[in-house]
Amino acid sequence: MIKINVRNVVVGGTVGMGVPIDVLSRLSGAMYDPTEFPGVRFRLNGCTVIIFGTGKVVVVGSITGxxxxxxxxxxxxKLAGSNIPTGVIKRRVCNVVCTASIRASLDLGRVSRIIPRSMYDPEHFPGITIRRQDPKCTVLLFASGNLVCVGADSVQNASDAVNQLYDELCRGKQL
Structure with a gap:
């Protein structure tokens, strides 16, 4: 079993209703420059939290959901403390980014021929792009055996995708 290292968990959500950007931008810790970006940023709990006027929220930089x-x-x-009403709060993990190592050098040309839904064009990118269907995510695999998994909706799904790929490589006698 391959151990994955979670690098980033992206969570999306909504606070239920629109919120006035001008009021948000005056809250303590708010970072807002409308000429650069339409959302108000906060650093909370070691993460960057972005809230838009629509009430949509994105959290990046976390290691766990x-x-x-x-x-x-x-x-x-913080919003409640400033008398900004919120509705029903919805949130979900949108993207898990992780890295791992197979600990073996790979012939990417051969690997790309045995792994379904893989794309290898060494003139444009030094790795194989593998689009996994179940669980749905994308794995970038490099000749060094290092890989990056993006787009999974949970850490478990990212781990499953990496380990399924490892099993396919073993069955195809690439390791």
């Missing part, structure tokens, strides 16, 4: 969810809760508390 729980930390990102806690950051949203902290934002909601």
């Amino acid at each position: 729980e930390d990102a969810f806690d950051a949203i809760n902290m934002l909601v508390s």
Whole structure:
């Protein structure tokens, strides 16, 4: 079993209703420059929390979904403390980014021929792009055996995708 290292968990959500950007931008810790970006940023719980006028929220920079969810809760508390109403809070993990190593050098030309839904064009990118269907995510695999998995909706799904790929490589006698 390959051990994955979670690098980033992205959580998306909504605080239920639109919020006035001008009021948000005056809250303590708010970072807002409308000429650069339409959202207000906060650093909460070690994460970057971005809230838009529509009430949509994005949390990046977390290593766990729980930390990102806690950051949203902290934002909601900050809004409540400033008498900004929030509706039903919805949130979900949108993207897990992780890295891993197979600990073997690979012939990417051969690997790309045995792994379904893989694309290898060494003139444009030094790795293989593998689009996994179940679980749905994308794996970037390099000749060094290092890989990056993006787009999974949970850490478990990212781990499953990496380990399924490892099993396919073993069955195809690439390791």
